[in-house]
Structure formats: structure tokens, C-alpha cells
Amino acid sequence: PSRSANSIHVMNMCEALSKQCNEVNLFIKLDSCNSSTNKELENFYGIDLRNIHMHSPYFSSLKAIELRIALKSLLIFLKNIFSKNTTVKVISRNLYAAFIFGPILNKNIIYETHSPEKGIRKILQKLIIKSCKVNTIVISEALKKILLKYHSLEKFNLSVSVLHDAARSGQQMLNYHEKIALRKEILHEFIPNFNNYEMICGYFGHLYPGRGIEIILGAAKMNKNNLFIIFGGNENQINVFKKNNNNSNIIFGGFLRPSHVKDYMKIMDI
Numbered sequence: 693p694s695r696s697a698n699s700i701h702v703m704n705m706c707e708a709l710s711k712q713c714n715e716v717n718l719f720i721k722l723d724s725c726n727s728s729t730n731k732e733l734e735n736f737y738g739i740d741l742r743n744i745h746m747h748s749p750y751f752s753s754l755k756a757i758e759l760r761i762a763l764k765s766l767l768i769f770l771k772n773i774f775s776k777n778t779t780v781k782v783i784s785r786n787l788y789a790a791f792i793f794g795p796i797l798n799k800n801i802i803y804e805t806h807s808p809e810k811g812i813r814k815i816l817q818k819l820i821i822k823s824c825k826v827n828t829i830v831i832s833e834a835l836k837k838i839l840l841k842y843h844s845l846e847k848f849n850l851s852v853s854v855l856h857d858a859a860r861s862g863q864q865m866l867n868y869h870e871k872i873a874l875r876k877e878i879l880h881e882f883i884p885n886f887n888n889y890e891m892i893c894g895y896f897g898h899l900y901p902g903r904g905i906e907i908i909l910g911a912a913k914m915n916k917n918n919l920f921i922i923f924g925g926n927e928n929q930i931n932v933f934k935k936n937n938n939n940s941n942i943i944f945g946g947f948l949r950p951s952h953v954k955d956y957m958k959i960m961d962i
Contacts, residue, residue: 693736697897698785700950701857703737705783710743714778719765719786721757722748738951762788769793791816794826804829808842818843827851866958875959883943889919894960896953899925899933909933912942923948923956 694700702718710716730741747768749760765782766789772780782801784790790803803826809817821828821843830836833854840846866874879886886892893912899905905922912920916939923945925933930944948956 693733695947700737702785703733703739703950706744707739707741709783710740713781714743716744717765717768718744718746719761719768719789720746720748721754721761722746736949736951738949738954758786759788762786762792765789766792787813787816787820790820790826794823795819798825800825800827802827802829805839806831806835808839814843818845821845821850821852822848824851827853829853829855831855831857871959874955878956878959882945883919883921886919889917889941891918891961892959893918893920893962894956895920895922895924896948896957897924899929905933909937909939909942912937912939916941919943921945921960923953 706716706718733739734741747764749757749764765784765786769780769782772778782789782793782799783804784793784801785804785806787805787809790801793799793801794803803820805817805828808814820826821839822845828839828851830839830852831854836852836854840848840850840852875886875892879892893908895905895908897903899922908920908922912918919941921943922933924947925944926947930946934944945956
């Protein structure tokens with residue numbers, strides 16, 4: 693289990709795919725000391741792993757781990773092609789896997805990238821994006837423009853889609869009475885006076901620079917009648933923010949398991 697946003701996003705993607713497909717194969721870097729059971733992973737992420745099979749190449753070091761994961765995925769892919777009468781779809785955040793399946797094997801694939809690559813990886817990335825078999829996914833319009841300019845591909849009619857990512861979009865909303873009941877159940881222990889505020893605003897995520905925490909803290913100082921609860925971050929980050937912000941309407945809730953986040957989100961007004 694990982695606290696990283698990308699791991700939460702990938703696991704939720706796999707669960708969604710498993711509802712549309714017979715089988716989902718996830719290729720990952722798994723630490724040799726990590727012996728978590730599927731049940732532990734399900735409890736942590738709040739997802740159903742029944743149709744998700746995780747594969748990880750054996751490694752004694754992290755050297756060339758991304759390439760080894762790509763080769764492992766190729767092995768399973770070939771095995772499935774020869775042993776099963778089935779259609780295989782490939783979604784890759786792995787540069788080498790995307791290059792193998794797209795430009796080399798000429799398969800229709802989805803390649804998701806979050807940054808421009810450098811060195812030999814820059815060449816591979818450009819060939820992947822240029823391939824007519826590859827649909828490239830980025831998570832912002834700005835990143836799309838940066839990538840195309842970086843690889844001098846602005847004039848080409850390429851398949852680059854902007855899909856803003858979210859791990860819990862489209863969840864069922866609660867009516868007012870359901871929200872109030874769940875709010876009492878969740879908040880009464882660590883915020884007994886939450887009913888004194890007009891609205892409750894929640895933030896869920898990391899606390900490092902660039903996430904807008906300073907804006908939230910500023911908004912809290914200007915809106916004393918509203919309660920602001922900030923979930924996420926490690927103890928050191930939280931202590932720094934607490935030291936510089938002693939407003940009574942700002943609460944730092946610390947880390948939440950992904951499986952609990954959806955319920956906490958539902959009880960917020962904002």
C-alpha cells in the first residue's frame with residue numbers, strides 16, 4: 693500500500709476496468725519486503741481486487757526496473773495471445789512498455805505521461821507520441837502544449853487527449869439528512885464543536901508547495917464562521933503549518949486511508 697496519489701489513481705482505474713473486462717493485469721514495482729495480502733490492499737484502497745492480477749518481476753536491486761516491468765508485461769501479453777481467444781487492451785505509464793507495444797509491435801495502445809523525458813528516453817517518447825497506433829493521455833491542457841512544443845510536434849495531427857484525473861469522481865451524493873447523520877458519526881470524536889460553524893470545507897491531498905494550502909489557510913482566516921479541515925501530509929509538514937496557523941477554525945486531520953476518504957468527502961459542504 694502507498695500513500696502516493698498515483699498509486700491510489702491506478703488502483704481505482706484497475707477496479708473500474710475490472711467491471712468492464714474479464715481480467716485486469718497490473719504490472720508494478722513490488723518491494724521484496726512487501727507481502728500484503730489482497731484483503732489488506734482492498735481494505736486500504738477501498739476497492740475490489742477479485743479480477744485484478746498483479747505482476748512484478750523479481751529484482752534484487754532497482755536497476756532497470758522499468759525496463760524489466762515492460763518485458764514482464766510483454767511476456768504475459770504473448771502468453772495471453774497464444775493461449776486465449778481474447779482481445780487485449782494496453783494502457784501504459786511505462787515508457788519502455790509503450791514503445792514496445794506501440795511503435796514496435798504496432799498495437800493500438802493508450803500511453804499516459806505526466807512529464808517530458810530526457811536523453812534517450814526523449815527519443816522514445818517522441819516516437820511513441822508520433823505513432824498512429826498510440827493515443828497519448830495527459831492530465832492538463834498546459835502539459836499537452838509543453839509536450840508537443842518540447843518534441844516539435846505542434847504541426848502534426850496527433851492523438852493527444854487531455855483527461856483531468858480524479859480517483860473518486862462521480863461518487864454518490866448524500867441528501868441533507870444523510871450528510872448530517874454521517875457527519876455526526878465521523879466528526880463528533882475529534883471536532884466536538886463542528887456544529888458551531890456555518891459550513892465545513894475539506895481538503896484531501898499532500899501538503900507540499902504548489903498544492904494551494906496557503907490559499908486555503910488564507911481563506912480560513914477570512915472566513916471565521918466556516919470550518920476548514922485539511923487531511924494529508926506527514927507529521928513534520930503538519931507541525932510546521934500548525935506552528936504558523938493557530939486559528940481555531942483550521943483543523944489538520946492527518947493521513948486518511950483511501951478507503952475512508954470517500955465518506956469524509958461526502959460530509960463536506962465544500
